[in-house]
Amino acid sequence: MSAQPVNPNLPPDHVTVFIDGVELAAPKGSMIIHAADKAGIPIPRFCYHDKLAIAANCRMCLVDTEVGGRSAPKPSPACATPVMDGLKVFTRNEKALKAQRNVMEFLLINHPLDCPICDQGGECELQDLSLGYGRSVSRFVERKRVVADEDMGPLVATEMTRCIQCTRCIRFTAEIAGTYELGGMQRGENLQIGTYDGKPLTTELSGNVIDVCPVGALTNKVFRFRARPWELIAKESLGFHDALGSNLFLHLRRGDVMRAVPRDNEAVNECWLSDRDRYSHQGLYADDRALKPLVRVASNGDDGDWREASWDEALTKAAQILRDNAADSLGVLVHPATSNEEGALLARLAEGLGTANLDHRIAQRDLSDGALAQPFATPVAEIEQADAIVIVGSNLRHEVPLLHQRVRKAWNRGAKVHVVNPVDFEFAFDIASKAIVAPSKLAVALSAAELADSVKGADNLVVIVGAVAENGIHAAEIRAAADAFASANNGRLNRIPQGANALGLARHGVLPGARDAGAMLADPRSAYVIYGIEPGLDFADQAAALKALGGAQVVAFSHFACQSTRRVADVILPIATGFENDATLTNLDGRDQRAVAAGRLPGQARQGWTALRALGGQLGLAGFAFTDLAGLRASVSVGAPSGATSAGEQSRLKPLLQEEGLELAVSQAIYRVDGLTRRAQALQAHPLTVGARISLHPDDAKAAKLASGAMAKVGNAVGTATLQVNVTDAVAPGCAWIESGYGATAALGAGRVRVEAA
Incomplete structure (x- = not known):
């Protein structure tokens, strides 16, 4: 093969490949399937997904390749074969088609032929491809294997006998959600996909495994058996439970909303959807819906x-x-x-x-x-390019799940994530440094030299301020400190708007x-x-x-x-x-x-x-x-907000600031943010809906003579409540953490609370 490039006019980081006789320019290091997709040349696949790491499990994308006039001895997987200069690829010749048909035959050996009752019927990748690559008669007469189903919670239904072990769901929970909840167990013909511990999926993005599953192994439990895909009409809509505004389609049958699925928008939600946006439509049909004036x-x-x-x-x-x-x-x-x-x-x-x-x-x-919502200084799509991120006063994973996922992408690329919070909330990435302090000390923690030293040298610093800070009684002080910190460290301040609009x-x-x-x-x-x-x-x-x-x-x-x-x-x-x-x-x-x-x-x-x-x-x-x-x-004409009046704010907050007791840190319960989510039964049955409770640091619980599971009487000048106690060292000393959205915790307001045994 000549050392000279086939096309010397291409940029040095590109090579020339020929796919089915079509000359294409492709970036060095990319795979055959990338070049084919860009050119609109179809190659069948199951395990490949452009948002997930390459696994090359299914082998459905086998193609014939030729370099320098010499054909490869056997077909190559298009998803895992890098392009090279002068490479010739044949996706439809006899060698490629025979390989693809043989793979399909093996995939169908154990797959149940239950399309008439499968909820994925009509939008199943296996069904679609088997039409073109499958045989009309099976050569296998042995009994098909059966795999026991697993209860993955109230959102995702399982029929694991249909699974073709593409591992898309495993890669999603590991790479995108960051929860590593699914895996492959046993080997060979006995390989099964499931959770390691038999517990329900807890990721706030679990519904996306339904979208990536190419067969009917993982389906929407809320939508299951309610309609067929060809009966549905799609309407463009938006998620309105957080300020990201995820793009989605609502699927209707005879005017009733049956399900929500993601609508691709790389600048907003990519191709993903949070469970909150996917399942909240259940609340549309609550018993107390206002029907008449x-x-x-x-x-x-x-x-x-x-x-x-x-x-x-x-x-x-x-x-x-x-x-x-x-x-x-x-x-x-x-x-x-x-x-x-x-x-x-x-x-x-x-x-x-x-x-x-x-x-x-x-x-x-x-x-x-006079704080108003402001647009992010760093567009959401650019957050994943940051090299340092500081999260202030936010349970980001619950507050804006897909913004949290963008931060995870930045972390995967090497960004250091720092946290200043009253609670050591769970994140799906490692934390480089954290200051877990009571709400009144968040502003001071932002001014600490240690934090400034941690982000020194960062070329792209992103500061994200969330609801715990924005909605508390120290919000103005924290906003000022966050602004000063971002300005002093050449960073960009991004305050999450408190409401979808x-x-x-x-x-x-x-x-x-x-x-x-x-x-x-x-x-x-x-x-x-x-x-x-x-x-x-x-x-x-x-x-x-x-x-x-x-x-x-x-x-x-x-x-x-x-x-x-x-x-x-x-x-x-x-x-x-x-x-x-x-x-x-x-x-x-x-x-x-x-x-x-x-x-x-x-x-x-x-x-x-x-x-x-x-x-x-x-x-x-x-x-x-x-x-x-x-x-x-x-x-309607839109102009820049002229500002807002805030009358008597300090005098109203003063009594709250002077109370005695533990400082309240309040975050939003992920599935209790508005009337619709509170009425979505599947979301209320989810493990992340923990109910009204108060979380205390072990030292504070000991001082109040309380243990986990005990009932405590909690009160302040605003109101009183009886709540179950959760003892955890994730809460800052001198602080009590509650979630809003529950009637019991709503009675407490903010400020400080006195806690004693009920």
């Missing part, structure tokens, strides 16, 4: 007496409440996952009624610095010109509009919220007619959830993304923008004359 008849107990009403009657009642309590007497509180279109209309509604009491930052306590709502003016959310509740108004909020669980201070709302007239635009909504509202107007809305959301990169309405709206529920348009028309306000969504979008 409701009007309070009289107070009778906690949630009063209600009767169903027409939309006209309910809107008339709502309009009367707002007319009677306009201007400064009115507060408008908005869930931070509300769409841009709805947010713009809520801002118009508030302006038309003369109130500047408007806010979406309902879960944040310390807004004394917090950034979009800030841009569309859902911000206070007078009282912020905390001030509206501390100094109650005579009436409120609450939008998309579950009053008993979504506020930073539940006690103050329920007290203020309970003593006022309340118009609730709600997805659910839950007990806490019935307790405080006077009118309940049923609206669409994020999966049922034509909507635009702005993710943490500042990227505007659109979702289309998927699924039939239940009962008389309406999309939120249509309900707001009707109410604005009833009130005769300006800006509500549009007739369709296109007209609304055309009328």
